[in-house]
Amino acid sequence: MALRKSGLTVFWICMIAVLWLGPALASPEKPETQEPFEQGLNALSQGNPTLAVEKFSAALNLDPELVEAYINRGIAKMKLALWADAVGDFDKALDLAPNSPEALYNRGLAYSRQKVFDKALADYTQALKFAPKDWQIYYNRGNTYLDQDKPQEALKDYNQALKLHPQGPEILYNRSLVYLALDKPEQALADADRVTELNPTYARAFISRGRALEKLGNKYEALAAYRRFLNTGNPDTDAALLQQALGRIKALEASK
Secondary structure, three states: OOOOOOOOHHHHOOOOOOOOOOOOOOOOOOHHHHHHHHHHHHHHHOOOHHHHHHHHHHHHHHOOOOHHHHHHHHHHHHHOOOHHHHHHHHHHHHHHOOOOHHHHHHHHHHHHHOOOHHHHHHHHHHHHHHOOOOHHHHHHHHHHHHHOOOHHHHHHHHHHHHHHOOOOHHHHHHHHHHHHHOOOHHHHHHHHHHHHHHOOOOOHHHHHHHHHHHHOOOHHHHHHHHHHHHHHOOOOOOHHHHHHHHHHHHHHHHOO
C-alpha cells in the first residue's frame, strides 16, 4: 500500500486497522440448528475461528438457508486469513438476503484484504445504503481509498466516521496519516495528540506525531516522539514502523 513514493510508504503498511462487525446474532428458525449455531458464536467470541467454522458448517448442513451462519462462518474464515473462502460465504448470504449490510460490509473487508479494491468499495457503498449510521463502514471504506492512493476521498470518509464516533482513536490516527499525505502537518499533529489523549497506550500515534513535528521543523520534539514510539511500540506488529522511527532518529541526529 503506497500512498506516496517516499519514505512514508512503509508507514502506511500495517497502519490501517481493520474493524470486524460483530457476529450476526439472529437465532435460527429451525430448533435443531440452534445448538451448533450458538456453539459457533461462542467459539468465534472466544477466539477459536477454526471451531467456529466447524460449528457454523454443522448448522448449515441442517439449514442451508441460514443467512446468519454464512455471515458468521465468513467472519471466522477471515480471522483465519481465508479471504476467498470468506467471500464465497458472503456471496451465499447475499444470494439469500441481498440487502444484508453485514454481508456486504464483511465481503468488502475480504475483498480489501485481497486487494480487490474496486469490489470492496462497491460493497461498502452498497452497505451504507442499508446502514448509513455505521461508522465502521465509513472507516473501512476510507482505508480502502488509502489503498488506492486517494487521500482526499479517505479524508471525507474519516470525517464522516468521526461524526458518528467522535471518540475513535483509530479513526483519528488514520486521519492523521491522511493529513501527512496531504502535507498538512498541523492537522496531523492535532489528530495524533488527540489519539494519545483518548488512549495514552496507542503507541503508533507517536510516530505520526514525530512525522508531523519533523515537517513543522521541530527537530527535538520529533526526536522525542520517535523515541517514545521506540519504547512503546510492539516489536512484532510494529516491526517495520520501529525501523522507520529508528531511521528517522539517526537522520535527525546526524543533521545540523
